[in-house]
Amino acid sequence: MDPARNPYRPGAGLRPPELAGRDLEIRELEVLLEQAESGRPGPALVLAGLRGVGKTVLLNEFATRGRTRGWAVTQLEARREAEWTAAAFRTLLASGVAAALREVTGSWGFGDRMRRAAGTVKSFTLGIGNVASVQVDVEALRGVGDSGNLALDLTELARSVAAAASERGVGVLITIDEMQDLPLSLLAALCGAAHMTGQRDLPFYVMGAGLPNLPGRLAEAQSYAERLFSYRVIGPLAHDAAFDAVTLPGLQEMAAWDVDAAEMIIEASHGYPYFIQQFAKEAWNHASTATIQREDAQSGIAMGLSVLDEGLFRSRWARATPSERRYLIAMARDGEGPSQAGEVAARLGKKTNSLGPVRANLIAKGLVYAPEYGQIAFTVPGFADFIAREEPTEISDPINGLRS
Ligand SMILES: Nc1ncnc2c1ncn2[C@@H]1O[C@H](COP(=O)(O)OP(=O)(O)OP(=O)(O)O)[C@@H](O)[C@H]1O
Ligand SMILES: [Mg+2]
Structure with a gap:
């Protein structure tokens, strides 16, 4: 469909066409x-x-x-x-x-x-x-x-x-x-x-x-x-709100969503508004009829993910030093987390205290935060999956990969 009429707005602080669930x-x-x-x-x-x-x-x-x-x-x-x-x-x-x-x-x-x-x-x-x-x-x-x-x-x-x-x-x-x-x-x-x-x-x-x-x-x-x-x-949108966030902006532009296609976007985004905007935008651009179909959603998600990898994720990855990256990789073994700081240290073969500065720098860079004492988690949803895409070997072979 006409990209010029695309209503979805992935970005920082861009008002979405439908402020759903708030x-x-x-x-x-x-x-x-x-x-x-x-x-x-x-x-x-x-x-x-x-x-x-x-x-x-x-x-x-x-x-x-x-x-x-x-x-x-x-x-x-x-x-x-x-x-x-x-x-x-x-x-x-x-x-x-x-x-x-x-x-x-x-x-x-x-x-x-x-x-x-x-x-x-x-x-x-x-x-x-x-x-x-x-x-x-x-x-x-x-x-x-x-x-x-x-x-x-x-x-x-x-x-x-x-x-x-x-x-x-x-x-x-x-x-x-x-x-x-x-x-x-x-x-x-x-x-x-x-x-x-x-x-x-x-x-x-x-x-x-x-x-x-x-x-x-x-x-x-x-x-x-x-x-x-x-x-x-403020968390991910619940299912119905996510459904509104996906479908209503399209309807305002006279475009309908196949229900399954909308569900695919919701599932892939885990309800995270930024991901919804990115995937729905790409799905719209891929669609050739006035109804956005499953294959549009599928391709929109794939396209959207590569845009996120290039932008949201890689820009943050680039900010981390090699030792900070090793720490993030060790965290990513817990998926979305949170991770126990002690376990992350053990995976790296280090004492928890000795990694204090690395952790502090990652917190200062806004990449991770401590949800509770002794815990550590990513600030960006989906970051663990990104690391798994980016560094598959290190994740699957933590001891050798992480120490290299
Ligand atoms: N309630 C919502 N419904 C649909 N889309 C939304 C909603 N809230 C935000 N968005 C979309 O999500 C994206 C991120 O929004 P926003 O920049 O406000 O997030 P943020 O939490 O401030 O992120 P950051 O921590 O990076 O600053 C934007 O593209 C915005 O249009
Ligand atoms: Mg913000």
């Missing part, structure tokens, strides 16, 4: 926004899950829902790079909040509280040099949010902006994608601001998305984090 989380979000509007904010949602399950898309949906209700919404994405300092974070956050305030000025008006909020945003960036990017047409509010202590200043900022929002019966939402990559000090500062505004019933939410280690990172940053946030594990 009704529960979206309803929870709407309830939280409504509660905050009436002065009873609840614990903010934090989404955790493997690569490609649809965290970014869902977090973006949260932001859109907030904006639709007239909230001031700022969307940030954390980075792992060393230059992601407190100062850089401050500038980015301030520019984001300033932009969000400009967006809502029309509906919020520019009363005293708004003036104070804008002044705090400006003072928040004082003393860190780069004020140029933050365009706020008011005087900085000296002495508020400019102490240089990020936790204190962020709390002041949150309080000022949320006070302006509450006067209008709305709120402030900051979304942070890849939140597990924020340094602990920044996570702690965000927790502090959320804690204070929560105690004062101010409508201020920080909602994040990240890898499965995110709840652990937050707990490490701030011991009361688990009471500030409500964690949601």
Whole structure:
């Protein structure tokens, strides 16, 4: 069928034509926004899950829902790079909040509280040099949010902006994608601001998305984090939602799916949204009639897998050093895992402790995570199968293969 009309959207953060299976989380979000509007904010949602399950898309949906209700919404994405300092974070956050305030000025008006909020945003960036990017047409509010202590200043900022929002019966939402990559000090500062505004019933939410280690990172940053946030594990789609994700976008373009063909895509994808998009896209391109058939699905899955191998999987494989690869190969013997770190070490003929640095580097690169103490698992679904395709000899002959 015409590739130009292909509705499927494999990629990072690309909104799918059908956001399937996330009704529960979206309803929870709407309830939280409504509660905050009436002065009873609840614990903010934090989404955790493997690569490609649809965290970014869902977090973006949260932001859109907030904006639709007239909230001031700022969307940030954390980075792992060393230059992601407190100062850089401050500038980015301030520019984001300033932009969000400009967006809502029309509906919020520019009363005293708004003036104070804008002044705090400006003072928040004082003393860190780069004020140029933050365009706020008011005087900085000296002495508020400019102490240089990020936790204190962020709390002041949150309080000022949320006070302006509450006067209008709305709120402030900051979304942070890849939140597990924020340094602990920044996570702690965000927790502090959320804690204070929560105690004062101010409508201020920080909602994040990240890898499965995110709840652990937050707990490490701030011991009361688990009471500030409500964690949601975002996983593969259940069968009916996966069926919708495969078939509805086609129907919107007047293309039908043979039921068996759709089932093949669901099975091959294990319900993982990214894989669904990739396989369905290739199946569509292969189809020559207005109904996508079994052979289209079969060829779509094969094509899709090679695209995933080249992109999603190999790009990560390439990031691993030879010793890290040996570790991943040893893990892959457990399939999707999780693996016991002790067993992986034994397979490599090493002591668990001596592999600590290798494991830490793999975690830092975002390739694996520790679901529980002493365990280790892949962050990308299907990675073990990829390794089996890539390194068949090493997997089947671990001792000789792994030591070579
Ligand atoms: N609920 C859904 N229904 C159908 N497709 C979806 C759904 N959620 C996400 N997708 C699709 O899955 C792919 C991955 O989505 P997204 O980038 O949001 O995942 P992610 O969890 O943020 O991944 P990563 O951890 O790599 O950032 C995209 O192609 C998107 O269109
Ligand atoms: Mg993402």
